[in-house]
Amino acid sequence: MARRDPGDDADPNTPEEVPPAIEQQIDANLRRLYRASLDDELPDHLRDLLERLKAQEQRDD
Amino acid sequence: MTDPAPVTAPRDALVASVPELRAFALSLARNPATADDLVQDTVLKAWSKLDHFTPGTSMRAWLFTILRNSYYSMQRKGRRETADVDGAFAARLSQAPDHDGRLALRDFAGAFAQLPDDQREVLILIGASGFSYEEAAQTCGCAIGTIKSRANRGRARLAEMLQLGPDEHPAISDPTANGIAPAKPATSR
Numbered sequence: 001m002a003r004r005d006p007g008d009d010a011d012p013n014t015p016e017e018v019p020p021a022i023e024q025q026i027d028a029n030l031r032r033l034y035r036a037s038l039d040d041e042l043p044d045h046l047r048d049l050l051e052r053l054k055a056q057e058q059r060d061d
Numbered sequence: 062m063t064d065p066a067p068v069t070a071p072r073d074a075l076v077a078s079v080p081e082l083r084a085f086a087l088s089l090a091r092n093p094a095t096a097d098d099l100v101q102d103t104v105l106k107a108w109s110k111l112d113h114f115t116p117g118t119s120m121r122a123w124l125f126t127i128l129r130n131s132y133y134s135m136q137r138k139g140r141r142e143t144a145d146v147d148g149a150f151a152a153r154l155s156q157a158p159d160h161d162g163r164l165a166l167r168d169f170a171g172a173f174a175q176l177p178d179d180q181r182e183v184l185i186l187i188g189a190s191g192f193s194y195e196e197a198a199q200t201c202g203c204a205i206g207t208i209k210s211r212a213n214r215g216r217a218r219l220a221e222m223l224q225l226g227p228d229e230h231p232a233i234s235d236p237t238a239n240g241i242a243p244a245k246p247a248t249s250r
Contacts, residue, residue, distance in 0.1 A: 018216045030173070040083070046101060053076075053108055057072060
């Protein structure tokens with residue numbers, strides 16, 4: 001069972017959902033925003049880190 | 062007897078998840094440098110604790126949980142850089158051609174960046190990365206009802222900030238967005 005955070009804000013104060021058309025607009029833009037981040041090239045230091053870890057794994061094997 | 066279907070090695074799955082981890086980190090931190098620090102911390106922690114990962118469960122949910130915990134830990138320790146709310150985060154989108162849809166997306170990014178952390182993370186998990194409500198609840202360590210409340214509040218706040226009405230033309234959407242499907246549809250709505 002999921003742990004509950006202090007100050008849990010579940011029912012009975014759940015706000016009403018926005019109309020479906022607005023939800024679709026918002027979610028479409030969330031996906032565009034997310035996709036823009038996914039399409040970013042990884043910075044060099046993260047690529048280097050992954051290369052180091054993979055090389056270490058090969059050595060350990 | 063046939064061989065079992067090939068299973069992606071956990072370390073390969075971890076490496077493959079890095080772009081998604083970074084996208085989630087950017088949405089949380091709203092600052093590329095902080096996001097990259099979070100991703101680096103997460104990768105190092107996950108790599109060294111892969112034996113704690115339960116095979117058959119969601120690697121993505123496990124990694125996002127580690128990243129999220131790192132973010133809130135960083136905040137508690139006061140290491141968080143001041144989020145450049147609608148500056149660095151939204152400005153990342155300015156590299157693209159300035160057609161109407163892109164400009165509108167920058168407005169959307171600016172509004173999204175002003176949401177509280179708990180609403181931003183839930184909207185990205187549910188609305189963009191395709192987490193189910195159950196996965197999001199597990200990742201955020203709270204009840205499914207809480208996830209739904211936060212998603213509702215976040216969407217309502219965005220609609221208010223962007224002055225979206227039910228009869229309004231979808232000015233912040235464009236046809237190209239419809240082709241971008243989340244990795245997995247959210248369930249339990």
